[in-house]
Amino acid sequence: MTRVMGAAMRRIQAGNALSAFGLGFTVPYLYVYVAQVRDLGAGTAGAVLAVFAMAALVVLPFTGRVIDRRGPLPVVVGGAVLAAAGAVGMGVAASVPASVLSAVLLGAGTAVMQPALATMIVWCSEPSNRTRAFATQFFLQNLGLGIGGLIGGQIVDVGRPGSFTLLFGIEAAMFLVLAAVAGTVRLPRTSATASLPKEMAARGGGGMRALLGHRAMVQLCVLGFVLFFACYGQFESGLAAYGTEAAGIDPSTLGIALAANTAVIVVAQFVVLRLVERRRRSRVVASVGLIWALAWIIAGYAGLGHASQTMATAAFISTYALFGLGESMLSPTVAPLVADLAPDEMVGQYNAAFALVKQLALAVGPAVGGPMGAALHGPYIVTFVLFSLGVSVLALRLGRRLTPVQDQPSLAYTSRVVAVHKPEAVTASY
Structure with missing residues (x-):
């Protein structure tokens, strides 16, 4: 740098x-x-x-x-x-x-x-x-x-x-x-966009079509939707409703649980970074799915396991902490992968598309999870255990579409060769 x-x-x-x-x-x-x-x-x-x-x-x-x-x-x-x-x-x-x-x-x-x-x-x-x-x-x-x-x-x-x-x-x-x-920021790289308007005009404004034709990016967006739906989309809606209704958690404990989530991220982020930055991204994300499945099972114990109130509260807080551990594994994995998949002239569109997927999940998550968490306690837990396991399956499938360097960027450090993955032709998706 x-x-x-x-x-x-x-x-x-x-x-x-x-x-x-x-x-x-x-x-x-x-x-x-x-x-x-x-x-x-x-x-x-x-x-x-x-x-x-x-x-x-x-x-x-x-x-x-x-x-x-x-x-x-x-x-x-x-x-x-x-x-x-x-x-x-x-x-x-x-x-x-x-x-x-x-x-x-x-x-x-x-x-x-x-x-x-x-x-x-x-x-x-x-x-x-x-x-x-x-x-x-x-x-x-x-x-x-x-x-x-x-x-x-x-x-x-x-x-x-x-x-x-x-x-x-x-x-x-x-x-x-x-x-x-x-x-005040002096961006060191501005040439990537210099010829974009002319290229976009030549293609008839087909930027979004090119993105949708990029199968690895589409799979990543599907994976991202499931990730955000199964975690962030439940924090302040379904999981909170489930905790207060099924587990009998005091509303003030929700603040403690969120604090535990943040504390795990702050404490563990750079420790986790050392563990994941030289490993395959697809396998790291698959591991997050397993950790979150465990978190949902523990939440199930809190609300459905007939434990004492103290044990139920501890289990519920542990659920949020495990979510934080998974989040700390995702942060150095998913966002850089979006950037590595994007052609230079479309980095903004790729980032915006992924942000849109996240926002959709955050909109749908509470609408689905809120009523389920409040009234359908058993089905709610089972549903999100399955969604978390789905994260693992989708991540491993995505890994088969990535180049070796995209999946494990540390390979480029020794080879000094960085593979650039361009979107497939738009016709490839048909």
């Missing part, structure tokens, strides 16, 4: 951590703020959360092409400013229209920043250090979210709307800090 690349990477990681710190201030309290503090009701709060997710689904399909045409930097800055406006608006919103509009701005802004930041990390890294760069990003995001949530919890007071206005103000300030930091 050159000095310019190293300086750019440090600024990107610092800005990313600060924005995560700002998000941590408000994300856990958004529902309570709209429903109780502003007294707009549970229905409006649910609508605000839904709009927040839907805004991301609307903008992400267009984000990748903008990144590839204009570069990731203006997208990060624009997204951060948009999210800051949404945060300020949410902090003073006292009506349903104002809350919904603020949620649109906040959801759209945070959504477009994800693939743009991932593309900046790709541009400022090399295959030999990309795995560690994405692991560092994930570590700093979770550290920022955890610290932000912890401090925010000490500030919030349901009886004082001004305390929430302060939280949203801090969040907006952190987004503006990200915009300012990103604006």
Whole structure:
């Protein structure tokens, strides 16, 4: 990594951590703020959360092409400013229209920043250090979210709307800090997009068709959907409902479980990185599926095993901790693989497509898992044990489509040869 690349990477990681710190201030309290503090009701709060997710689904399909045409930097800055406006608006919103509009701005802004930041990390890294760069990003995001949530919890007071206005103000300030930091980044690589508009015009704008014709990327997107559906899509919906209804977990214990999840990620990330960065990515992801299957079985014991309340609580917290262990294995594996699969001129579109898959899973996950976790306890556990085992099967199948270097990047360090995997011709998928 050159000095310019190293300086750019440090600024990107610092800005990313600060924005995560700002998000941590408000994300856990958004529902309570709209429903109780502003007294707009549970229905409006649910609508605000839904709009927040839907805004991301609307903008992400267009984000990748903008990144590839204009570069990731203006997208990060624009997204951060948009999210800051949404945060300020949410902090003073006292009506349903104002809350919904603020949620649109906040959801759209945070959504477009994800693939743009991932593309900046790709541009400022090399295959030999990309795995560690994405692991560092994930570590700093979770550290920022955890610290932000912890401090925010000490500030919030349901009886004082001004305390929430302060939280949203801090969040907006952190987004503006990200915009300012990103604006100072000198990206070392800009030639990849120089000829893209002409090439895109020549192909008739077939970027998405090329992506859909890339079978390895399509398989990775399917795998990604199952990953996010079986884990992140259940944290604050199905698994929380199951814990309180089936296992009798006190609602306050949910905060402890989430803290355990974050703590495992923060403590284990770089230890795990040393263990996985020289192993085949497909097998690492397959191992995550087995770990998560065990986590769901332990959750089943907590709610269905007739254990004492203390044992049930310990088992439930252990479930979240095991999820964190799996997450720490995924962070240096999946995101770098998206980058390695992407042609240079389509890195933004590949990152945006994967972000869209994640957002879809986060939208579908609560809708499916919430009702099941609350009422169908046994089927809920069995369903997600099977989904976790499905992760292992899909990962091993994906491994057969990857080149040896894509599956195990450390092979390139000794051979000094990096294989580039281009998408199959679009006609290959028919």
